[in-house]
Amino acid sequence: MTETAIRHDWTIREAKALYALPLTELLFRAQSVHRQFHPPDAVQLCTLLSIKTGACPEDCSYCPQSGRNGADVEPERLLTVDEVLSKAKVAREAGATRFCMGAAWRDAREGEQFERVLTMVRGVRDLGMEACCTLGMLTDEQAARLKDAGLTAYNHNLDSSKEFYGEIITTRTYQERLDTISRVAGAGIHVCSGGIIGMGETLGDRLGMLVTLSSLTPHPESVPINALVAVEGTPLEDQPPVEPLELVRMCALARLMLPQSMVRLSAGRSRLNREAQLLAFMAGANSIFYGDKLLTTGNPDVEADMAMLRDAGMRALVPATDHAAAGTEPLPVTSAAPAPAE
Numbered sequence: 333m334t335e336t337a338i339r340h341d342w343t344i345r346e347a348k349a350l351y352a353l354p355l356t357e358l359l360f361r362a363q364s365v366h367r368q369f370h371p372p373d374a375v376q377l378c379t380l381l382s383i384k385t386g387a388c389p390e391d392c393s394y395c396p397q398s399g400r401n402g403a404d405v406e407p408e409r410l411l412t413v414d415e416v417l418s419k420a421k422v423a424r425e426a427g428a429t430r431f432c433m434g435a436a437w438r439d440a441r442e443g444e445q446f447e448r449v450l451t452m453v454r455g456v457r458d459l460g461m462e463a464c465c466t467l468g469m470l471t472d473e474q475a476a477r478l479k480d481a482g483l484t485a486y487n488h489n490l491d492s493s494k495e496f497y498g499e500i501i502t503t504r505t506y507q508e509r510l511d512t513i514s515r516v517a518g519a520g521i522h523v524c525s526g527g528i529i530g531m532g533e534t535l536g537d538r539l540g541m542l543v544t545l546s547s548l549t550p551h552p553e554s555v556p557i558n559a560l561v562a563v564e565g566t567p568l569e570d571q572p573p574v575e576p577l578e579l580v581r582m583c584a585l586a587r588l589m590l591p592q593s594m595v596r597l598s599a600g601r602s603r604l605n606r607e608a609q610l611l612a613f614m615a616g617a618n619s620i621f622y623g624d625k626l627l628t629t630g631n632p633d634v635e636a637d638m639a640m641l642r643d644a645g646m647r648a649l650v651p652a653t654d655h656a657a658a659g660t661e662p663l664p665v666t667s668a669a670p671a672p673a674e
């Protein structure tokens with residue numbers, strides 16, 4: 333196979349043509365690209381923690397944490413540094429290499445709360461883990477301070493296409509999302525940006541989001557692909573579940589259009605059986621949220637994920653940068669494939 337170019341000029345038309353390929357052909361192409369840029373047997377394990385839950389002023393119609401939606405989420409103040417770091421230690425013990433802290437804010441707070449988040453970031457880095465935050469919009473100064481604290485990545489999703497965005501959120505614009513992403517990249521922090529499928533959008537909207545992500549320079553370091561978790565009390569509570577093969581195809585398109593990015597099979601994994609998840613890995617997904625909870629909703633048990641990876645003979649990814657820095661070989665993985673029965 334010829335070497336894959338990193339492109340910033342994908343069109344919806346091209347993306348639709350790929351999407352329409354027979355699944356076997358699409359998987360083959362996506363896996364061929366995957367192997368040029370990533371080990372085929374490794375999955376990044378990222379653990380999420382909601383550090384500030386609920387009562388968000390934004391009106392994102394998918395989100396159980398919006399104070400304008402009627403989901404049964406108990407609002408919580410910003411956690412203490414100790415509370416967060418004790419969860420990060422548990423995640424590290426379980427094998428996670430990235431710890432992602434999410435806050436239900438429109439924009440990151442100033443003052444003591446922001447200082448606290450910076451201390452959390454430093455603490456997570458001191459534990460030897462990658463640190464990611466998602467705190468809403470940022471100023472240039474906040475982005476620079478997060479970078480100084482050692483933040484690895486900042487999650488700020490485009491969520492869908494520019495055209496569909498106004499249907500799901502009215503309290504901010506697509507351009508504001510792009511502006512924050514550009515501030516994050518400008519500060520030298522890796523961008524984590526993806527979206528949600530299953531909100532009532534068209535295929536063109538799903539692929540339009542990937543076209544926009546691929547137009548960014550550089551491409552986002554990671555791209556979470558979430559299937560809507562339709563939470564009771566939100567305006568999207570009655571959306572039908574995403575068909576697993578649509579999620580698999582979406583992962584394949586993300587892999588083909590964003591060859592170097594980590595493609596994270598994110599929310600909605602609880603509804604997928606192991607075989608569907610393994611198809612998504614074949615399609616180029618190489619990262620998951622790992623831990624019994626996402627922010628406010630459930631996620632597969634750690635034991636079930638370990639068993640899935642072990643039975644598939646796959647391993648947890650160890651960040652290359654940490655290896656290079658430590659001059660070490662990849663850690664032995666708790667999920668090492670068992671010897672076949674004699």
Ligand code: SAM
Pocket residue numbers: 394395396397434435436437438466467468469487488489491526527528558559560561562563599627
């Ligand atoms: N408030 C910040 C923001 O919106 O950027 C950070 C937290 S927010 C919960 C992070 C992301 O979670 C959203 O951008 C959305 O993609 C995802 N998300 C929220 N609710 C979801 C749901 N019910 N199903 C799937 N993904 C969801």
Ligand code: DTB
Pocket residue numbers: 380396397434466487489526527556557558561598599626627628629630
């Ligand atoms: C992302 O794209 N998905 C994560 C993370 N980034 C912050 C959040 C998923 C949230 C699912 C609904 C919940 O648990 O509240």
Ligand code: SF4
Pocket residue numbers: 388389390391392395396397398399435436437438468
């Ligand atoms: Fe708030 Fe983020 Fe949820 Fe939107 S997605 S309501 S900004 S927490």
